[in-house]
Amino acid sequence: MFFRIITRRHRHSGKQALRSSVYPKHQMDKHLEDRISQLPDGILSHILSLLEIREAGRSSALSHRWRDLWKFTTNLNFDSSKTMWRLIVREKDSKTVERERSKYVALVNQVLKFHLRPSLDEFRVRFCLGSSTSCDIDEWMNFVMSKGVKKLEIDLRPLSFETPYTPSQECCLSFKSPSNLSSIKCLTSLSLMYLNLNGELIEYFISNCPNLEQLLLEGLEQIVNLNISGPSLQLKHLEILECRFLESVEFCAPKLVTFKYFGKPIRFMGSLPLLAELDIMHDDDDDDDAICPLVPFSSYLSQIETLKLTMWLLEDYEEIPRIPELTNLKNLILDVTNLFCSRFPSFTYLVEAAPSLHKLTFKLFSPIHSTAILSSTLAPRPHECLKDVEIFGFCDQKLVMYLLQNAINLEKIICNPYRERGESEEKEKARKCACQLREKLPSGFKLIIL
Amino acid sequence: MASSIENNNEKLTLKSSDGEEFLVEKHVALQSTLLQNMLDSDCSSADVIPLPKIDARTLALVLGYCKKHADASSSKQGELNSFDSEFLKDMDMGALFNLVLAANFMEIKGLLDIAAQKIADTIKDKPHQEVREIFHVENDYTPEEEAAVREENRWAFEGFP
Numbered sequence: 001m002f003f004r005i006i007t008r009r010h011r012h013s014g015k016q017a018l019r020s021s022v023y024p025k026h027q028m029d030k031h032l033e034d035r036i037s038q039l040p041d042g043i044l045s046h047i048l049s050l051l052e053i054r055e056a057g058r059s060s061a062l063s064h065r066w067r068d069l070w071k072f073t074t075n076l077n078f079d080s081s082k083t084m085w086r087l088i089v090r091e092k093d094s095k096t097v098e099r100e101r102s103k104y105v106a107l108v109n110q111v112l113k114f115h116l117r118p119s120l121d122e123f124r125v126r127f128c129l130g131s132s133t134s135c136d137i138d139e140w141m142n143f144v145m146s147k148g149v150k151k152l153e154i155d156l157r158p159l160s161f162e163t164p165y166t167p168s169q170e171c172c173l174s175f176k177s178p179s180n181l182s183s184i185k186c187l188t189s190l191s192l193m194y195l196n197l198n199g200e201l202i203e204y205f206i207s208n209c210p211n212l213e214q215l216l217l218e219g220l221e222q223i224v225n226l227n228i229s230g231p232s233l234q235l236k237h238l239e240i241l242e243c244r245f246l247e248s249v250e251f252c253a254p255k256l257v258t259f260k261y262f263g264k265p266i267r268f269m270g271s272l273p274l275l276a277e278l279d280i281m282h283d284d285d286d287d288d289d290a291i292c293p294l295v296p297f298s299s300y301l302s303q304i305e306t307l308k309l310t311m312w313l314l315e316d317y318e319e320i321p322r323i324p325e326l327t328n329l330k331n332l333i334l335d336v337t338n339l340f341c342s343r344f345p346s347f348t349y350l351v352e353a354a355p356s357l358h359k360l361t362f363k364l365f366s367p368i369h370s371t372a373i374l375s376s377t378l379a380p381r382p383h384e385c386l387k388d389v390e391i392f393g394f395c396d397q398k399l400v401m402y403l404l405q406n407a408i409n410l411e412k413i414i415c416n417p418y419r420e421r422g423e424s425e426e427k428e429k430a431r432k433c434a435c436q437l438r439e440k441l442p443s444g445f446k447l448i449i450l
Numbered sequence: 451m452a453s454s455i456e457n458n459n460e461k462l463t464l465k466s467s468d469g470e471e472f473l474v475e476k477h478v479a480l481q482s483t484l485l486q487n488m489l490d491s492d493c494s495s496a497d498v499i500p501l502p503k504i505d506a507r508t509l510a511l512v513l514g515y516c517k518k519h520a521d522a523s524s525s526k527q528g529e530l531n532s533f534d535s536e537f538l539k540d541m542d543m544g545a546l547f548n549l550v551l552a553a554n555f556m557e558i559k560g561l562l563d564i565a566a567q568k569i570a571d572t573i574k575d576k577p578h579q580e581v582r583e584i585f586h587v588e589n590d591y592t593p594e595e596e597a598a599v600r601e602e603n604r605w606a607f608e609g610f611p
Contacts, residue, residue: 057606
């Protein structure tokens with residue numbers, strides 16, 4: 001028992017219970033008492049913050065007590081991803097797009113008009129608006145700047161052939177006004193997606209947010225060279241995704257631990273002493289050089305502990321580019337679930353460059369991948385540290401047999417025959433195949449089939 | 451100032467509104483920001499700390515939660531998550547309200563969050579009449595007043611009866 005009741009003082013009479021505000025006044029009425037409405041405003045607006053904004057707004061009709069509570073919610077979340085993706089992927093009718101857009105804009109405008117809480121934990125806007133309603137969006141930006149927001153996420157991706165939202169000049173100036181500077185300082189997490197913001201403005205945010213720990217930049221086409229630094233930058237997690245025209249990033253981010261980069265190979269400079277986790281998706285669309293996706297990160301590779309590579313079909317190099325040894329790499333995740341073509345350093349090559357590798361995870365899409373993973377210009381060498389392997393989309397025994405021969409201290413393999421688009425028949429076949437493995441394994445070896 | 455975490459074996463005594471005393475290890479008590487601030491300021495552990503708004507039954511639950519979270523290492527997040535979801539399962543509304551008030555008063559953020567989430571889940575996707583019935587909320591609007599509120603917040607009621 002974690003505690004001990006030392007004394008069991010005289011049982012208290014109803015008189016004491018009456019004084020305590022958490023107890024109903026009359027036990028007899030207990031089942032009929034409206035206890036929820038007696039909760040303090042702070043708790044009720046906390047509860048309403050957990051509901052979708054329209055549902056929170058509807059609570060106003062419950063009773064007088066509830067009329068204005070929704071105006072003090074701590075989060076304003078206008079994430080309309082579902083409708084957004086429907087419009088992006090399927091909708092061709094411009095009238096429908098217009099109607100959905102005006103509905104969305106009207107909703108945000110109404111809520112912002114009445115909302116009264118001076119500071120917010122979270123403000124999130126996510127809809128395919130592009131530049132269609134720039135004036136309204138400028139107003140939203142002003143709203144955000146007038147409040148202290150901790151977590152800000154703005155995703156306004158345009159439909160194809162449309163231009164992204166560009167804040168008006170007044171709006172950009174107001175970002176930098178002294179009164180708004182104090183709001184910017186509240187930010188702990190900032191996500192900017194598919195907006196026309198120039199690098200200078202983004203650098204202004206970064207260098208003026210002493211509490212910023214997370215930053216995500218996606219689809220920002222105006223940034224070319226980016227400097228991620230600040231006098232007391234606390235940034236721990238950074239994601240830069242699909243910024244097509246980005247050419248270089250210079251860091252001075254002493255606290256950065258994780259970095260996710262999806263895009264073409266560019267230059268990275270500066271020191272990241274705490275960087276331990278890299279997540280790279282290589283975009284090789286129009287690239288003629290056979291550049292290994294790891295090469296741009298050469299100066300950080302020896303310190304990385306976790307590496308995730310998302311690649312599009314494996315292909316061996318005729319001549320493998322030199323990368324430094326991944327001295328500290330303990331955890332390697334290879335995601336090759338997408339079925340397009342790109343260049344990739346072979347698995348054996350990576351494993352040989354990572355002498356301390358402990359855990360290896362594969363995400364496969366088809367049997368071709370397990371064959372491709374093994375093809376290599378290097379002769380395999382025994383690996384001593386590798387203990388733990390997990391295979392998602394397991395489909396044949398080749399990979400496992402290879403590992404059993406070369407990873408001499410291997411302890412556990414998890415085979416998951418599940419594949420996103422796989423037929424159930426195929427899955428059953430893969431499962432049987434995994435079961436047959438048992439006969440080939442040394443006794444005491446852990447094989448888990450999911 | 452940091453003395454509160456130097457000695458894990460130190461204990462302190464909490465007293466519930468109905469007079470029961472609970473002996474609690476300090477590192478467990480530190481899950482509560484209120485207690486942490488009290489310990490940081492001066493409060494010697496010999497004192498009995500009265501919690502006049504929390505009854506023994508609720509306090510026992512709160513301390514159970516704190517104990518689990520204080521003892522689990524951060525690597526066991528999955529285990530904590532399943533503990534959290536089991537913790538409130540089958541709890542009646544009265545007990546849940548006591549718990550949310552206690553978590554709010556003692557400033558235990560994690561517990562406040564899960565209790566608030568549970569209440570929010572109960573409200574979610576239900577028409578007004580049902581919410582009123584579950585929580586015994588009396589509709590004190592006149593029909594005209596209610597219509598006015600609905601009109602003012604029309605954005606929220608669109609497509610909703």
